[in-house]
Amino acid sequence: MGDNRKFGQIILPRMVTSKILHHQELCVHRSMSEVSGVVDETLGKRPLDGQETLKYRVFASTWNLGGIVPSDDLNLEDWLDTRANSYDIYVLGFQEIVPLNAINVLGPSKRCVSTKWNSLIGKALNQKKTQDGEDLHHTTTNSSASQQGCFRCIRSKQMVGIFASIWVRSNLRPYIHHLDVSCVGSGIMGYLGNKGSVSVRFMLHETSFCIVCCHLASGGKQGDVLLRNFDAADILARTKFNGGGNKKLPKKILDHDQVLLLGDLNYRISLEETETRLLVKAKNWSTLLENDQLVSEFSTGRLFEGFQEGPVTFSPTYKYQPNSDQYYWCFEAARGEKKRAPAWCDRILWRGKDLKQIQYETCDYKLSDHRPVRAGFFAECKIRGDGESLGGFMP
Template sequence: MWPRLVANKILRKRLGSNNFVADFPRNREIPSLDRPSLSPDSIFCHHKDTHNYRVFVSTWNVGGVAPPEDLDMEELLDTGNTSCEIYVLGFQEIVPLSTSNVLGSENNKVSTEWNSLIRRALNNKNTGQDFRCIISKQMVGILISVWVRSYLCPYIRYPSVSCIGCGIMGCLGNKGSVSVRFQLHETSFCFVCSHLASGGRQGDEKLRNSNVSEIFSRTSFPRGPSLDLPRKILDHDRVIFLGDLNYRISLPEPTVRLLVDARDWNSLLENDQLRMELRNGQFKEWHEGVIAFAPTYKYRPNSDVYYGCFHQSKKGEKKRAPAWCDRIIWYGTGLKQHAYIRGEENFSDHRPVKAVFTAEVGVIHPLKQFQSLFLSERFDRITRQTDDFVCKGRSSFQM
């Protein structure tokens, strides 16, 4: 373990492969319905250049527990009340931490179980929906899975992933991020699923800030065939950062518990470490919705009782103050948040958090599509074939 770990550290090796799971080949040709039509109506008609799509995002640290058989994923996804075109689900600790998996080996069995549950919930026969997975990627305990309505699949291009390990010695995969990107029509999306350094002691927030800095600096994506695609996280048009960010509340533990009991969220949030970073720190210029729900960490599994409560604590047991560890934030313009809530599934020591956004997406004007046809390699091939046919045959038209 240690020789490999040291080598990875020296070489600044990016953890995990660039491969990912999807419902269709990543390099397939875009179907004909994405190509410009040559009919007069499509050439000269005028359409709006911006479409709005609803995006569901969730994050959940599942505490190393495999999904229970009775887990209601439809409740987590809120499919009965919310209808979105894109679903992005991030998980942390989907496998228990062990020496054998922190170096980056992927146990696909658990991620397959989660994806099967997601597929079943999104494609419930009662809702008549049809969703496809465009990217699913696991690095040790971090999993991100992206699903879109099937009619959008032809307009999804350049999906790719980038994995960054920030654990022991700055490279183990028990902490870090899995970032995914794709282009929908003419707009690029980047979703970063993270699990940052833990710890509630004074100064531990600096470790989390260091993780974030590493993720921003080391994450990179391919430039694409035309070398014009964004490579870094913040270069994308729509960026959402989600995960167990592990930021705590900078108040004494007894004070935190009293304020939680009083449901005084404002006093707690004034001392929330992530809010401080949003104001003037590592996440300056990022945005977060209004938090109107109880802290999501740390619960006793299968209960609604916070870990380490005075009447529940055992002798010698380490106390952990409640905190909003699980967060969803976004960067830039073109995203509008409509909901920011937590779920109540309780088999983990964390509660899931979910958000719903409207995302603006640029769409090429049909006339521009028609013009792009004449600038494409496909049109060059057509004209070359036509020229060969004319040269080889006899023309019946004479001047």
């Protein structure tokens, strides 16, 4: 996992009839993106060719925490890539922010944990770097240096263990409007929140964004992939946003201009355990990916209509022994534990012609049994032709 540092329950019987009906309505298309590390110097500037658009850098990451509470001094700067790169929007999704036991699933959410994570995120994003006694800020082309140092959380929402947190540069906040949240529980009995999604919708200038943080059905048995498919179909069908009387606002996930769908999607590798063990030890990722369930769902056209995923060039993100580089199952690091085979459970998908992925990788944080996955994007946003929505962004 060190090679990637530089970007750096039991399922009870469920009522799935409605999910099958929703699932039958879905059609799938997949294409692979070309990932480029080239920096676009037009970020945040009004184009000179008369097109009414602005471009921003978006950071997205998903992390299953395994119910582990972070320490007060946990430094998140490496994960958020604040030293090496500069972003305008941070889209962060967590799963199992609390243990998925009966008390947490059936009782009120423990907000203190999500509050702590937001505090740590804010500290990392707003940490000023000092050198020779001067404050240094990351630079982008859409605002002056005095505006760069502050990020604000525009919306965060927790449903049991699923937590979504969206942050933007403070000078972008006036141009964000129509924020809304929609939660879908698809866990026990098909409706409780131990599994499901938290989705956040907002408009930036005249472009609509939808962030979908998911935790789909777990399990490596034959047939479990169908439960994951039902969950995904259910989330796409049941997620609905309030238009506030505005008929032009998108109501469903797929109605938005730009969609980021991320989380512990829980898709596994469809190979015998012995063969999987040998391939993991040999780091033969290409053969393993040929048997990855999510790749298979894409290729057969059954799921995630119009979504894309960048090339997966990193090692499986699950299941590690916490605070270790060893897989539980592959290296038999823990006795008495379920020997789950390694898999790429944690993924980031996107949808929208004005999104371009520039990075896709894991990050070497060993807090839980999952590695966090992160991606970088260029996002192009429409503005009003009168230029009023630019405000302080006019060059």
